[in-house]
Amino acid sequence: GIDYTAVVVQDITYDKKVEQELIESVLRYRKLFEESNDAIYISAVSGKLLEVNQAWLDLFGYDQEDVSQVNTIHLYANPDDRTKFTQELARNGSVGNYEITLIKKNEERIECILSTTTRKNMDGEIIGYQGIIRDITEKKRTAELIKAKELAEKSATMKEQFLANMSHEIRTPMNAVIGFTNLLNDSTL
Numbered sequence: 001g002i003d004y005t006a007v008v009v010q011d012i013t014y015d016k017k018v019e020q021e022l023i024e025s026v027l028r029y030r031k032l033f034e035e036s037n038d039a040i041y042i043s044a045v046s047g048k049l050l051e052v053n054q055a056w057l058d059l060f061g062y063d064q065e066d067v068s069q070v071n072t073i074h075l076y077a078n079p080d081d082r083t084k085f086t087q088e089l090a091r092n093g094s095v096g097n098y099e100i101t102l103i104k105k106n107e108e109r110i111e112c113i114l115s116t117t118t119r120k121n122m123d124g125e126i127i128g129y130q131g132i133i134r135d136i137t138e139k140k141r142t143a144e145l146i147k148a149k150e151l152a153e154k155s156a157t158m159k160e161q162f163l164a165n166m167s168h169e170i171r172t173p174m175n176a177v178i179g180f181t182n183l184l185n186d187s188t189l
Contacts, residue, residue: 039133042119045126047072047082059135061105077101077109085114090126093118102133111137 039056043049049067057063062070076082081100088095094117102112116131 036132039135040131041072041133042128042130043072044128045086050128056133059104059110059133060102066105075102077103085116086129089116089118089129099136110135111140 034053036053036055039059040053041049041056042051049070049072052067057067060075073079073082078101085095085098085100088098094115096115098114098116100112100114101109103109113134113136114131115134116129118126119128119130121127
């Protein structure tokens with residue numbers, strides 16, 4: 001009999017290149033996730049936190065070991081706010097620059113902006129959320145102080161105008177009374 005040898009040669013250069021690009025993409029994402037100054041989180045629909053970065057830990061005052069015990073519902077100053085937020089997410093698929101009051105581990109309230117998108121499975125069902133949280137507490141306080149300062153300045157200006165007007169309104173009749181008094185003193189009754 002005749003023996004045959006079949007040799008199949010397949011060029012996998014393209015597959016290796018794609019695999020390497022995917023690995024590099026994941027590493028870039030991981031580096032961005034870990035080094036971001038903004039708090040980044042990934043959570044399940046239930047609110048269970050799946051992953052957070054160091055900026056998130058710093059913002060809320062938790063340790064990495066605490067994360068698995070934290071539910072996002074406990075981060076909202078008003079639990080109804082989470083319901084409204086998730087409803088808007090379900091409607092639009094993402095929400096940007098959503099202002100909300102959140103609570104740190106030490107119960108301190110912070111004003112934040114949330115930008116979040118939904119995570120879906122292959123069937124298109126929402127399985128969780130991923131987003132960025134930015135603390136705007138100081139920015140809001142500064143804006144409130146500026147507003148209060150402007151209000152105080154406006155109040156002071158109005159007070160000055162009132163006093164100037166009242167001074168004028170009082171001086172006019174006083175001058176008349178003083179003038180008539182002088183006339184009466186110069187005449188004999």
